[in-house]
Amino acid sequence: MDGNGHYIFVNGDCIYGDLVSGVLKRGVYISGDGINRYEGEFLKTDFHGKGQ
Known part of the structure; x- marks a missing residue:
């Protein structure tokens, strides 16, 4: 991550690396339908314990 x-x-x-949510994830990046989402393994969740 840069x-x-x-x-x-x-x-x-x-x-x-998502600086807004503080989530670092590893897996496959999916872009489509105007929505960028990420599916894979959570390396670290944010302090709310959530991800996308």
């Missing part, structure tokens, strides 16, 4: 909430790829995995 600190700006951008996507980076490591060993074929997409690692995304």
Whole structure:
């Protein structure tokens, strides 16, 4: 993660850092229907214990 909430790829995995929610997740990035969502393993959840 470059600190700006951008996507980076490591060993074929997409690692995304969301600075707003404080969630770091690993898996597959899906973009469609005007909605960007992420499906995969939660490496760390935010303080609310939630994710998307």
